[in-house]
Amino acid sequence: MDISSFPLFFFFFSVVCFLQVHGQLPLPTTEQPITDHSAAIHHHQVYIVHVLKTTAKKFHLFKQRKDWYKSFLPNDTLFSGEPRLVYAYRQVITGFAAWLTQGELKAMESMDGFLLANQNFPLHHRTTYTPEFLGLDRSQGMWYETAYGQGQIIGVIDSGVKPTHPSFSGHAMPPAPTKWSGTCFWGKPICNNKLIGAEGSRRASPIDTEGHGSHCAGVASIAAGNFVDGANVHGEARGTASGIAPKAHLAVYKNAGAGDLLKSIEDAMRGHVDVLSISQGDSPDFYTSGIVKGAFAAVTKNIVTVVAAPNSGPTESSMQTDAPWMITVGAASTDRRIMTIVKLGDEREFLGESAYQPSDYDSPILPLIYLFRCFGEHLIDND
Template identity: 45%
Template structure:
């Protein structure tokens, strides 16, 4: 593959501004709609199912929904944006606050919520996950053949080699979706594409890059000689390379809940099997969380939903997408580094990363300068104009990440325009060890916070500080992987009242995947490296697709359980998974651990959850009947059913709270999916400060799909000195072949 480095550098710079040139022939026609007239806003309206309406057809359902709008629009103005069939019982419409209050008095009204905005949150990652070509699990699952993955994101550029239909089978007969481009570009890989923008048909073309990046991670084709600026070269592929892709563009300048609901609604109708959603927002109660509501509808129809944990870590309780029916995925590192070594004047060497590795940059000791040494924030972060009046010409310039003004590419432009010859990008405290391999516009290296402190210490001790930079290319086998990326959202959840989140972690740092080609690259497929939990979620969507292909009778909860109870807890060097500081971490960062696809294919036992249990859990959260009904999409009277707490949900992990001198009993049900005549014995690492007993201590199965119930007794002594603290442990069911692990988190109250 011939790479035009200058073109790609421009691509990386402009992509940060969302100005990527695209092939205009691929643009589908756009219907422009306006929902900004007067003082109207978009509201999502939940209504009861009408007894007299069977809703066998979309037209009948829409007529019923419009009956709520007819008294509000004497002028005949079009108010409705979406009429939902599956995601909710209800619709999205443009309404004033007064009109919503009027609607609240109508018979059949359940709940109204103003539309909200959501945010967008790989040559080596399949190999890192143990999925080498012709690997047993990949072969057993037929590489995801016959499974349809729906991706809700910023769309797709269909002419990329990752999405060609060569050697792909026809989609399954159940597929009912369409390809909404003006020219016929869909195929047996890319089986469908639609755009959703405020109730209107719109182009599904990706003018951002994020969508095709996530789609190719989940199910991109094998593409030989993929690289970014010549680095990380290898055969790129998605986790489920033979799965089909259905693209639902829901993010244009913004991502709106009404559009997300419409896409989920359509995906259910189209026949999608797995949803990959790398989008999140503020943690609202579930009755106001449009994505959580739509996801529950999808799970009830048998779809598996993989979602991103958010990028606000390492802040505590920063995890997003907290619903227990979704898989919530945090981001981890891989064992690949795009290595740059900085040699200081005192002989110390520091390793950093950069995707831009110039061949002709000489190793020379150059003057080293930190414009922000006097504490001026703009100079620290090399913001626009901050280097005016500072002599950086011919020097290596130190810049800190962040600042909220410009990104790392733009910082490099500031340094380059001021005459700097190279840049060292230093992580600030919260980012610690997580280092991103970016494509810079000048020779550069990003380094960890700890290494930044080493450089600053050297500069203080040296009257004339110097440094040289060595570009070493792609290095594999980093022993401290996987570790948790600093930005990965952390628990505990502030919404779900005790379900452990995130559920799992997967690769999310420096992930190479498909990217729109610049106009001057012709048909050459290009790739980019991005980092975020946005990249982790499609990895798990791909794993779910493989498991779906291998075990078509497994429910979404069973697939989720298999992924969680077989997760890895150790790094490649045999030590516990570490966080961004290099220290061992906790379940609020790792969830059950790091995904191991091959082990997930044969978990031995699984924890299944019936949809009705989620409804009982919602009642246990203390929601009103109307609020629960909005999430459940049918009338629910909580007094007529047994409400359960999060602790009682048949989840693959245990999160309990105990008071001093108390005992709590939690019941779980496991299903045998291993072999006949299996016997498991329990092993417990009790959290410090609590005694854990399990009854029975041995469980036996005589056949596949047989279930067994067991109880776990948590007994606390005098824990008054532990109030407000958290302790961790683990429960394991062990047979001769399987180890089924469940994380335990105990909060002392």
């Protein structure tokens, strides 16, 4: 696929999307189930199973595909009565996610059509001034000439969304493109011309309870937040906040595990998004990564996939999102500083940085334990 065929907007979206990417924590060794009520199923885990495309069967209905997937399972339900089949995929991979024991999985390996299976890896997060920092002008230049991403649909796969945040207001937004065929959990008026789609795993609410999906690195508000005038942090850093594509539409997908992530990518493909933004990661192994597989399926539909770059290092080749069919951008910084002053008892003042220092802040007097200057060459204690 010739990347030069994509609008320049996609490049800028990918660069800015992950300006504040955080490092990835090591993956835990214990399985994290997809559903909250699954704790009662002690010896079962969710596995993602890949099977060969069959030439002997043609599926005219999705139910027929699901029935074929079920033929690989020992039975349809667990002892608890819960269905074994969690997800049946049709575009992102040929396969399914299901509750299985290690013994049942071992037996499945001898069946005709079985390819491989991997655990439902838990997902880990990778994470107002950026347009100005990049030299984007609201009234002229590339940002203006590309209409701020108008007409594009960005699918954000993360921890959900806070739909009432002003960044997701439908103010001055055109209607969604006619090609859009996704769904929005809440309906109108919460869902609007900006937030056109929102889905949670297994029909759960896509509300963001962590903040990462709504506000943090490279996700919904930074990617496509609407213009919000008068934004500030406790009176500091006032200005107009916006995402890099403030006129683009948003479809948000909330996930917990790798099986959810594949389902979200499939839903985004079926909804006809133009860009996928993923700030989560699952398996550290290239061959079992749902992001690697899902992004490959997406690019066959001309969907650009932009992913975060986990910087777990310091070993070689520690970045897990280096497949050539994804756009990966690492961390950077901006030149904005919120300066604060520390004043010592002898009236000396030192400039520093803080999240904020309100003008009416009643600064307390605190004891100074140690003060290092010139990298420790001079040590001054509070005596």
